[in-house]
Amino acid sequence: MAKAKKSKAKKSKSKKSKTKKSKAKKAVKRTAAASSRKTKKSKAAKRAAPKKAAPKKAVKKSAKPAKKAAPKEKKQVMGEGNYDASRKFLKAEAGFVKRHKAEIPQMGKDAEAAMDGAQGAELRAAEQEAMSHSKAPGNEG
Secondary structure (H helix, E strand, C coil): CHHHHHHHHHHHHHHHHHHHHHHHHHHHHHHHHHHHHHHHHHHHHHHHCCCCCCCCCCCCCCCCCCCCCCCCCCCCCCCCCCHHHHHHHHHHHHHHHHHCCCCHHHHHHHHHHHHHCCCHHHHHHHHHHHHHHCCCCCCCC
């Protein structure tokens, strides 16, 4: 009797595993059939659609999520000074000169007239104060 029970238990286990496998196969077949139906519909819709404008390309969605780019590491500043700020200043200065090329000679004449005029003393005092904050050699501060 014990052998009969064991053989029945083995048979029931094998039946269960077979049913699981067949269910999995059916699910795969269903998804494949559904995707083929979608492609057939989209092809028919493309044929039926009026050809006024170029069709937009569909973006394929991948199963894997898109990888994010690793953040760029900032380069260490070696030596004295801030290289990034210097680059930005030089680029901005070149842009200003390019935009105001025709106006620069007149700006210089206006500045010279201001220094010789009533504002001259005030402008020189502001210049001296700015120099006192400077760390450049040769300036009093």
